[in-house]
Amino acid sequence: MARLSYHSQSPLNASLTASKRWVTSLGIWGVGAGTAALFLLSVTPLVKREFLSKVPALGSYYEDKTPASDKPF
Known part of the structure; x- marks a missing residue:
């Protein structure tokens, strides 16, 4: 039969x-929540311009290549 011994712990x-x-x-939950928030906010222009376009490997994908003459505002 195994004996249990209890040790005091500070x-x-x-x-x-x-x-x-x-x-x-x-x-782990924080990384998951941050990834989900970034995925859901990736369609907003502010997140694209200020964050996603500055990521080294993916920046060129999120850059706005629309000419200024074709933008409505």
């Missing part, structure tokens, strides 16, 4: 252990 060590578990989970 409050600082207990909070570090709990925070390590939460930081990983919150990081």
Whole structure:
């Protein structure tokens, strides 16, 4: 039969252990939420111009190549 032994743990060590578990989970959810928000906002001109056009590999895809004479405003 296995014996259980309980070790006392300092409050600082207990909070570090709990925070390590939460930081990983919150990081994954944060990246997912940021990606979803960027995907949903990618149709707005402000996000295209200020953020997506400055991404090194994808910037040329999001650049506005419409001539000024064809823009209504």
